[in-house]
Amino acid sequence: MNVRRIDPHAERIRRNRLHPRHQEFVHPAWRWTGPNGVTRIDPHSLGAVGPNGIRRIDRSGAVVEAQPPTSSPIESGPSRRMVVIDDPAGFVMVVPECPEGRLSDHDRDLLGLARQLADGQSLAVTAVTFQGAVAGLEDAGADRWIDLSACVEGDCYDPESRLAALVSVERAMTPRHWLFADSFPGGGDLGRRLAARLSRSSSHGANARAATRVWQIAEGLGLSRAGGRQDIQRELPLILLALPECAEPVSETRHEARPISVDAAGSMSSDMTAVGVVDLGRVAVDPQQIPLAQAPFILSAGRGIGDWAGFHHAAEVLGASEGASRVAVDDGNMPRTRQVGATGTFVSASCYIAVGISGAVQHLQGIAKCQRVVAINRDPGCDMVKRADLALIADGDAVLAAVCARLGKPMADVTTTESRGEHYHDAA
Structure with missing residues (x-):
C-alpha cells in the first residue's frame, strides 16, 4: 500500500509567493500566455498520473505535477540549504538533554532559539552532549559539536562531573551564551549549577545570573514567564533556561555539526561522595x-x-x-x-x-x-x-x-x- 505523504512546510512555501525559496518549490503551469498573446499549453504537464496509473487532468489552471506510476508516491521538497561557518566570531552553547540518546522536541526548540542568537552575528551554535553519538544535530542547527561522554560514567546521576566539564568548556571557549532546557532534574538543575559556579568569578559577576523560564527573545532582550504576573523582560545574560516551544525548530537549513575537542580532563577528578551525592541506580517503576x-x-x-x-x-x-x-x-x-x-x-x-x-x-x-x-x-x-x-x-x-x-x-x-x-x- 503506497500512501502519498505531503510535506506541510513545503506546501506553505509553495503557497507563499513572497518566500525567498518559493521558486524552488513551485512547478511550471500547464498553460500560459506567450508574448504575442497566444495561449500555450504543455501537453506533457497536462494533468498528473495517480498511483493507479490513471492520468487526471485539472483544467482549472492550477499547478499540476506529472508523476509516472513507477515513481515514489512520497513527495519530497528540495534539499536544505547548507550553512558552513569556517571562522566564527564566537559561540552559542546548547546543552541538549537527549533522552534515550536522541534529540527531543525541547532540544530542537533550544537549537532553534540558539540560531536566533547566532544568525547575523557569525556565531557558531555548538551542541555540548554527554552522549557518544547523537543523530540529527546537523538538521537541528548545530555548527559545532563537543562530545563530553568521556567526562561522565555511563548514565548515572553525576551533576558535579558534568558541571566541571562545562566549566572547562567555558574557560576554553568563552561563549556568548549557554542554553539549557528549563526542566528538572535535567537542564534546569545543571544550568542553575553552572550559573552559581560562574557567578563566583569576578569576570562574570551579575551577568552569570541565569534567566529562567525564557520563552522568547527579541532585540537583545529576553522574555521570561512569571506565573500569573506580567512577563519579565531583561537583557540577555550568559545563561538562559528556556521553556518548550521557545522557538521554531530549524527546518530550512543544514549545518556541519563539526566535532571539536576541548580539554575537560579535569572534570574526571570530581568525587561525588565528597559532596554527598551517591547514585544508587534507577528505581523500578510500574x-x-x-x-x-x-x-x-x-x-x-x-x-x-x-x-x-x-x-x-x-x-x-x-x-x-x-x-x-x-x-x-x-x-x-x-x-x-x-x-x-x-x-x-x-x-x-x-x-x-x-x-x-x-x-x-x-x-x-x-x-x-x-x-x-x-x-x-x-x-x-x-x-x-x-x-x-x-x-x-x-x-x-x-x-x-x-x-x-x-x-x-x-x-x-x-x-x-x-x-x-x-x-x-x-x-x-
Missing part, C-alpha cells in the same frame, strides 16, 4: 503508575483489539503504559483515565503504538507531540496509518501475540486469572 501525560512509552488500544487479556499482557512484557481511544473507553474495556486525545489526555511519548485505532481527529490531536508513532491496523487507508511513522497492516491481536512470543513471554505461559481482563464502567 509503567501503569506513571501519569499518562508523562509516560515515555505508550501502548494504546482501540476497537480493533479483541483479546484484551493479550493486550494487557503485551503492555506488561514491553514495559509500556496503557492508553486507549475514546471508543475503547466507551465500550468499557479501559478506564476513563487512560483515554488519549483532545477529550482525554494529551500525551508526548517518545514512542506511541496505536493498535486497532482508526485515528479520529480528537485522537490525532492528543498525540501531536509524540516523537514516534507506530500504527498496527488492518485498514491501510485509515487516518492513523497516514499519521504513523511506521505502519503494520495486520491484525493487532496477532501482532502483539507474536511480539510476546519473540520476547520469550508468550500469553500461553500466563494463566487467565493473572491477566487483567476487567470491564470498566464509569461511576454514576
Whole structure:
C-alpha cells in the first residue's frame, strides 16, 4: 500500500509567493500566455498520473505535477540549504538533554532559539552532549559539536562531573551564551549549577545570573514567564533556561555539526561522595503508575483489539503504559483515565503504538507531540496509518501475540486469572 505523504512546510512555501525559496518549490503551469498573446499549453504537464496509473487532468489552471506510476508516491521538497561557518566570531552553547540518546522536541526548540542568537552575528551554535553519538544535530542547527561522554560514567546521576566539564568548556571557549532546557532534574538543575559556579568569578559577576523560564527573545532582550504576573523582560545574560516551544525548530537549513575537542580532563577528578551525592541506580517503576501525560512509552488500544487479556499482557512484557481511544473507553474495556486525545489526555511519548485505532481527529490531536508513532491496523487507508511513522497492516491481536512470543513471554505461559481482563464502567 503506497500512501502519498505531503510535506506541510513545503506546501506553505509553495503557497507563499513572497518566500525567498518559493521558486524552488513551485512547478511550471500547464498553460500560459506567450508574448504575442497566444495561449500555450504543455501537453506533457497536462494533468498528473495517480498511483493507479490513471492520468487526471485539472483544467482549472492550477499547478499540476506529472508523476509516472513507477515513481515514489512520497513527495519530497528540495534539499536544505547548507550553512558552513569556517571562522566564527564566537559561540552559542546548547546543552541538549537527549533522552534515550536522541534529540527531543525541547532540544530542537533550544537549537532553534540558539540560531536566533547566532544568525547575523557569525556565531557558531555548538551542541555540548554527554552522549557518544547523537543523530540529527546537523538538521537541528548545530555548527559545532563537543562530545563530553568521556567526562561522565555511563548514565548515572553525576551533576558535579558534568558541571566541571562545562566549566572547562567555558574557560576554553568563552561563549556568548549557554542554553539549557528549563526542566528538572535535567537542564534546569545543571544550568542553575553552572550559573552559581560562574557567578563566583569576578569576570562574570551579575551577568552569570541565569534567566529562567525564557520563552522568547527579541532585540537583545529576553522574555521570561512569571506565573500569573506580567512577563519579565531583561537583557540577555550568559545563561538562559528556556521553556518548550521557545522557538521554531530549524527546518530550512543544514549545518556541519563539526566535532571539536576541548580539554575537560579535569572534570574526571570530581568525587561525588565528597559532596554527598551517591547514585544508587534507577528505581523500578510500574509503567501503569506513571501519569499518562508523562509516560515515555505508550501502548494504546482501540476497537480493533479483541483479546484484551493479550493486550494487557503485551503492555506488561514491553514495559509500556496503557492508553486507549475514546471508543475503547466507551465500550468499557479501559478506564476513563487512560483515554488519549483532545477529550482525554494529551500525551508526548517518545514512542506511541496505536493498535486497532482508526485515528479520529480528537485522537490525532492528543498525540501531536509524540516523537514516534507506530500504527498496527488492518485498514491501510485509515487516518492513523497516514499519521504513523511506521505502519503494520495486520491484525493487532496477532501482532502483539507474536511480539510476546519473540520476547520469550508468550500469553500461553500466563494463566487467565493473572491477566487483567476487567470491564470498566464509569461511576454514576
